[in-house]
Amino acid sequence: MIQFFNVSKFYPNGVKALVGATIHIEKGEFVFLVGPSGAGKSTLIKLIFREELPTKGQIYIGGRSIIRMKRREVPCLRRQIGMVFQDFRLLPDRTVFENVAFAMQVVGAGPQEIKRRVPEVLELVGLKERAQMYPRQLSGGEQQRVAIARALVNKPTLLIADEPTGNLDMDTSWEIINYFQEINRRGTTVLIATHAREIVDTLRQRVIALDRGRIVRDEHQGVYAHAT
Amino acid sequence: MSTRVFMLMQLRTALYVFQEAFRSLRRNGWLNFAAAGTTAVSLFVLGIAVLLVVNTNYISKTVESNVEIMVYLDRGLEQDDMKAIRTQIETTPGVKEVRFISKEEALATLAKRFGKESKLNESLGGTNPLPDAFRIRMSEPRQVASAAASISRLPGVEKVRYGQGVVEKMFKLTAWIRLISMAVMGLLGVCSVFLIATTIRLTMFARRREISIMKWVGATDWFVRWPFLLEGIILGAAGALVAVAVLGFSYNALTAKLQEVLAFLPVVRDYRVLIQLFEGLFAAGIGLGLVGSFISVHRYLRV
Known part of the structure; x- marks a missing residue:
């Protein structure tokens, strides 16, 4: 699903955000990306999403090189990927329904399709009754669930979350993580960058640890950090 | 698809x-x-x-289009001479319209301008000192100086007037x-x-x-x-x-x-x-x- 071959990213200001990273993530995997702030997690996600191009190395998503990809092919790549952010990134002037429907309009879906599909995903994240509310009327956890619904509505093969629980309390975080697990069980590859040590240590999923731009650990059934 | x-x-x-x-x-x-x-x-x-x-x-x-050239002719020209001058003027570049003003017409205009009481005719003693003239309108006002210069060189032309100096300014x-x-x-x-x-x-x-x-x-x-x-x-x-x-x-x-x-x-x-x-x-x-x-x-x- 995701293949990084010796990928490096140096920014013009001299920061070495990622150094010689080689990663293979199979279809259907559930992966945590951990490491201190500035370790390169966000850069790695931006590279997958082709928001940035690497300085060196080769990246394949779903068997296609995204380095050689043309600019106009990028939207096609992104439609296969659902994104969830720490700060939710919902449009404040649209209802829950409209926020989710927005992602479908963007890919050219018709009104009947939207009317059928949006309630379906909202039900999946337990927000069917909140459809006509605006983001500011919802709690943080609910807003993040709207963001997840939006990420899922186009049936992506890969779901990426950048610190999805960073703004949420522990109980709500668990709730959100449970949704990700459910989504993963339905066959979607899930990649979560996180600081939530307790969650990572409890779930014992695959863990890729970054530190100062280098991959320092990649283990199945891993933990957040080894006691030193 | x-x-x-x-x-x-x-x-x-x-x-x-x-x-x-x-x-x-x-x-x-x-x-x-x-x-x-x-x-x-x-x-x-x-x-x-x-x-x-x-x-x-x-x-x-x-x-600019109000700018005109007055061409005063020598006295005692024959009709044919005048015709020749007219043709010459008409073929000068930038000239739009040529009108002949006879000395009689000029005097009448002058008299009108002085007013009825001026007794212009009496004071002139019945003679007409004014010359025959052509009044020229230009299609290209900017060529007025060069047109005036070439017309003034024509034989039979006494004087050319177009408000020299003022027009240029x-x-x-x-x-x-x-x-x-x-x-x-x-x-x-x-x-x-x-x-x-x-x-x-x-x-x-x-x-x-x-x-x-x-x-x-x-x-x-x-x-x-x-x-x-x-x-x-x-x-x-x-x-x-x-x-x-x-x-x-x-x-x-x-x-x-x-x-x-x-x-x-x-x-x-x-x-x-x-x-x-x-x-x-x-x-x-x-x-x-x-x-x-x-x-x-x-x-x-x-x-």
């Missing part, structure tokens, strides 16, 4: 573009008002400058007026482009979040762009409409008043010229809105 499905998607997208454009016009009320207002004010000022240029040109042209003055009013217009044009670009950038800045979210869910550049472009066109057109309306009414009122008070001053009141100008301003408004939003949205598409 079959052609029908593709066309259906295009139709949906077009529908979406209109929906989004109008939704955003509704939701970003005051910012849009500011953008349209800026466009209106800029185009209004620009329109004033253009009208100024058009009118100074018109005045200059009117004044007048041409210099009208040239300067033209240059200055063009410069003012150009400057105002540049100012209005900057003003509008800034306002639109402000609108975009307020919506960069929306743009980036669209890009993240996989929107193509054109899909993001179209609603903004349509919005820009609508705002530009609205601003231009206001500017044209205000400009049209105030110009009409002003020139009507001006013609009452300063009847000798020629002003452009040819509505065909004015309509052309207003069409130009309207197109400029749409163009500014379009280009402004294109440039501004471009900055936020790099996600």
